[in-house]
Amino acid sequence: MNKEISISELINQFKESEGKSFTINEQAIIAETVERAANRTTVAITVLSILGGVFATLAFMGFLLLAVHDSEVGLMAFGLLFIIGSVVLNKVYYKTIIDTVSVSAFMIGFCMVGFSLEGFGIDDQLLCLIFIGMATAILVINQTYLLSLLCFLLIFGATFGLLNTNDTLNIFPYLYMVVLASMLTVVALNESKIISYGSKILKLYRPLFLANACALIVLLGFSTMADSYTYTQKIFADYSWIASIVCIIAVLFTISKIKKRYEHEHTILNNGVIYAGTVLALAPTLFAPAISGGLLLILLSYLINNKVSLVLSIVSFIYFISLYYYNLGYTLLTKSIILFVTGLLFLTAYMLFINKVKSHEEI
Amino acid sequence: MTNNNRENIYRIKSHSNLSQETVEKSLTDYVYSDKKQWNWFIKLFLLSLGVGFTTAGIVFFFAYNWADLHKFAKLGLVEALLVGTTVSIFIPAFSSTTKNMILTGASVLVGVLFAVFGQIYQTGANAYDFFMGWSVFITLWVVVSNFPPLWLIYIILINTTLYLYSEQVAYYWEERTVFILHFCLNLVFLIETVLLQRIRKEIHIPTWFTNTIALMTAFFATIGIIIELFDYYENSSYILFLITFLVYAFGVYYAINQKSIFYLAVIAFSSIIIFSAMLVRMWTEIGMFFFVCIFIAGSVTAVIKGLLSLHKTWTNE
Numbered sequence: 132m133n134k135e136i137s138i139s140e141l142i143n144q145f146k147e148s149e150g151k152s153f154t155i156n157e158q159a160i161i162a163e164t165v166e167r168a169a170n171r172t173t174v175a176i177t178v179l180s181i182l183g184g185v186f187a188t189l190a191f192m193g194f195l196l197l198a199v200h201d202s203e204v205g206l207m208a209f210g211l212l213f214i215i216g217s218v219v220l221n222k223v224y225y226k227t228i229i230d231t232v233s234v235s236a237f238m239i240g241f242c243m244v245g246f247s248l249e250g251f252g253i254d255d256q257l258l259c260l261i262f263i264g265m266a267t268a269i270l271v272i273n274q275t276y277l278l279s280l281l282c283f284l285l286i287f288g289a290t291f292g293l294l295n296t297n298d299t300l301n302i303f304p305y306l307y308m309v310v311l312a313s314m315l316t317v318v319a320l321n322e323s324k325i326i327s328y329g330s331k332i333l334k335l336y337r338p339l340f341l342a343n344a345c346a347l348i349v350l351l352g353f354s355t356m357a358d359s360y361t362y363t364q365k366i367f368a369d370y371s372w373i374a375s376i377v378c379i380i381a382v383l384f385t386i387s388k389i390k391k392r393y394e395h396e397h398t399i400l401n402n403g404v405i406y407a408g409t410v411l412a413l414a415p416t417l418f419a420p421a422i423s424g425g426l427l428l429i430l431l432s433y434l435i436n437n438k439v440s441l442v443l444s445i446v447s448f449i450y451f452i453s454l455y456y457y458n459l460g461y462t463l464l465t466k467s468i469i470l471f472v473t474g475l476l477f478l479t480a481y482m483l484f485i486n487k488v489k490s491h492e493e494i
Numbered sequence: 495m496t497n498n499n500r501e502n503i504y505r506i507k508s509h510s511n512l513s514q515e516t517v518e519k520s521l522t523d524y525v526y527s528d529k530k531q532w533n534w535f536i537k538l539f540l541l542s543l544g545v546g547f548t549t550a551g552i553v554f555f556f557a558y559n560w561a562d563l564h565k566f567a568k569l570g571l572v573e574a575l576l577v578g579t580t581v582s583i584f585i586p587a588f589s590s591t592t593k594n595m596i597l598t599g600a601s602v603l604v605g606v607l608f609a610v611f612g613q614i615y616q617t618g619a620n621a622y623d624f625f626m627g628w629s630v631f632i633t634l635w636v637v638v639s640n641f642p643p644l645w646l647i648y649i650i651l652i653n654t655t656l657y658l659y660s661e662q663v664a665y666y667w668e669e670r671t672v673f674i675l676h677f678c679l680n681l682v683f684l685i686e687t688v689l690l691q692r693i694r695k696e697i698h699i700p701t702w703f704t705n706t707i708a709l710m711t712a713f714f715a716t717i718g719i720i721i722e723l724f725d726y727y728e729n730s731s732y733i734l735f736l737i738t739f740l741v742y743a744f745g746v747y748y749a750i751n752q753k754s755i756f757y758l759a760v761i762a763f764s765s766i767i768i769f770s771a772m773l774v775r776m777w778t779e780i781g782m783f784f785f786v787c788i789f790i791a792g793s794v795t796a797v798i799k800g801l802l803s804l805h806k807t808w809t810n811e
Contacts, residue, residue: 135498135499136499136502136524137502138502138505138506141499141502141503141506141520141524142506144520145506145510145512145516145520148516148519149512149513149516152511153510153511153512154510154511155506155509155510155511155512156509156510157509159509160505160506160509163505163509164505167501167505168806171802171805171806171809172802172805173755173756173805175755175756175759175760175801176755176759176798176801176802176805178759179759179762179763179794179797179798179801180794180798182763182794183763183766183790183791183794183795183798184791184794186766186767186770186790187787187788187790187791187794188787190770190783190784190786190787190790191783191784191787193783193786194780194781194783194784194787197780197783198780227798227802228795228798228799228802229795230798231791231794231795231798232791232795235787235790235791239787322518322521323514323515323517323518323521324514324518326504326507326517327507327514327517330508333504333507333508334508389532392522392526429539433527433532433535434526434527435525435526436500436525436526436527456550456554462558463554463555463557463558464554464555464558466554467551467552467553467554467555467557467558468551468555469551470547470548470550470551470554471547471548471551471552471555472551473543473547473551474543474544474545474546474547474548474549474550474551475544475548476544477540477541477543477544477547478540478541478544478545478548480540480544481537481540481541481544484536484537484540485537488533488537
């Protein structure tokens, strides 16, 4: 674990490294630190807030579905009121204790607006566009963590819905996967650059990364729903290979960045072996982008030390791999040979790796 | 706490003209995984994939119906693999993590052995005695290794055995009885883990492990009570209610003593869900859903307020 450093130590370090040109509003930092300390939360409390919000929304949906509502205008008015209420509440009074209420109000509001628009007979594409527009507008006004996370999730989800309703070639989901994987790589590898664009962007960085990772996981999950990965059937049937190639390139790019970050010390394994090994290991999964996508998610989450997305990535990666072999259109014997050989290759790589690390430590 | 470091860097950045290069350097120094962490991660990643894939390969190999292979050859092959894997634990060059992972692989092979046995003698792949035999025969390794992932596999196996037993042999058991048994079973493991942590301080039990068992226990209590409420409303036995109430009361006492926000959050959330289910069951009017919505949002907010003030007090102590 990286060593913990206090905010005052950090400020002193920065003053030293930045020199005279460095200007800082220490009063504001102290005030914010005191305020945040009063609202210091744990993962358990954050999860409780979100789950509370989800369950309250479900109960409200139960009420809404059972109750006879014949006024679309009423639904729309109350829905908008709920959304505006949650945004204003968050903007004016940002405290952890109001998270559950604002999350519930936000989700209930969007559900009511959705029902109302359906009632007005608006088609799905326009509905998705309206949701994207509303979520974007909220992001401009409010940048608190949970609401921004929900807005980004809504934007990613509605974009997927929009592409899906337009899809006749079955190519859009894979192109969207390409966009999400590339975006996640860019976001993860350029944190310092992105948060330097302004204070609003800085606040949005963490929810954006998590929402992007969640959206990619869900989309990769969809891609595993294909019946079989038999090559001859799939080769012209869809465009999953496009997503796989981009994910593999992104994995290689991420590895190169990781290596570069520690190059001033010494590299552990020969470049060629690492890149060739990665490509060889991922090549058989060309028609299953979930594998290379899952690996990319794990690498990026570990790289930027985001524990929530790391846990989600590992769990989904195990699921994707199991599903990949389950769906593979070969006999059990062939599958067993592939698995066994792959396992031995990984164990060999492990032995090579610990030997290299040991020899470097001895030097 | 790297999250605090990131938060501090962000805060300074938003109130200063800190250059991008310095932000990058401070993130690399204090937030991102360093070289040592990457070495640890790559080792664990390659070893997990290696052991996982090899074992899966062996499982699939025996799952293939070998018509030409004599039954003794089949059993002998798995036995040989099992012995070979277990003996490799004595190689001194391996670290204790490596040995534990190999032992976990060997424990899966015990399952393969029982599966092959079941395949030859047609006992069925999901017979409860298959899982029971598997659990019994890895018990010693589980205890000796004290490796949390292996313990988790063991607990899941015992839960599976109990579930299949209730389906295949004791099919006359009521659903609520099955949930009570699952709840008690996981509770025993939880209490054992907690006691072990207190008595034998040299044994390190990771938090994720105790938290997972606590979640499983709360899950069976919550769902069990909901089933009791909706399926046995007229002739409720109240046993699960009573045990859950006592366990949760003790849980709150323990959590406050141990300063654990996690246990308090789990108990509170489970209680809120149980109470909401009770409200919906008792008053079936549509308006009750609306009331439950308000109740959940209000009670969760109240719980969070309490947890936050406790957290603040505990961190300041």
